[in-house]
Amino acid sequence: MSQELLLVDDDETFCMVLARAMTRRGFTVRTAQNVSSALILAEQLIPAYVVLDLKMAGETGLSLIAQLRQLNPAVRIVMLTGYASIATAVDAIKLGATHYLAKPAEVDEIVAALRQDEVVLPVVQDIPTPSLDRLEWEHIQRVLNEHDGNISATARALNMHRRTLQRKLFKHPVKV
Missing domain, CATH: 1.10.10.60 (Homeodomain-like)
Structure with a gap:
């Protein structure tokens, strides 16, 4: 399978740091800072992997998931967000994201999520009562x-x- 990775996040510094780390792990990385430029790149590259930020200026990353799936039904999409919630996690998975991670996420955790063949929901044995x-x-x-x-x-x-x-x-x- 191709190691082509599309990284979509409006934080340019984060993109640069994560792109460098993912390149060291064998991925060919292209970056975009918004949904429209990400879609243009995706149509050119047809990436096998996508790391997608939820909250960006303009449209949210959720709006891109279905379009990425149309281009490549086998694409593995990891949704990253600094504002994780159950509602957005459920939406991301329903729309076709492979995994949902809260920022800050370790690079190896992102790589592991990208390489999973199917959506794996974490098993929680002792769920604390939320405040x-x-x-x-x-x-x-x-x-x-x-x-x-x-x-x-x-x-x-x-x-x-x-x-x-x-x-x-x-x-x-x-x-x-």
Whole structure:
């Protein structure tokens, strides 16, 4: 199988560092900083592997998954995000991502996820009860996703002031 890897992330420094690390591990890496340039590269390369950031300026990485699958049904896609939530993980896997990892992820963890033949959901033996703050954060992420990232519509659905919602969204995910 080809070792062609498309790395899509709007953080240029992160792209450069990860591309260098993946090249050392035998991948031929091309990078893109947004969905539209990633799609153009993907059509030219038909990559076997894709590492895709969830939150980017403009469209989210989720919007690219189906298009990548159309180009190459066997593509292995790892969704990376600094704002991991159950709702986005489920969406990414349903759309066709092979794996979903929270940033920061180790390079070897990303390589292992890319090389898995099928989606493997982690087996958790002792699931801790999430905190109330974490449950609230997960619920906000799910409702935001249902409203296609529209903050005003999400605030109305949650019966919350838009600015309050924005403050909550700019916080990093709360611990479990």
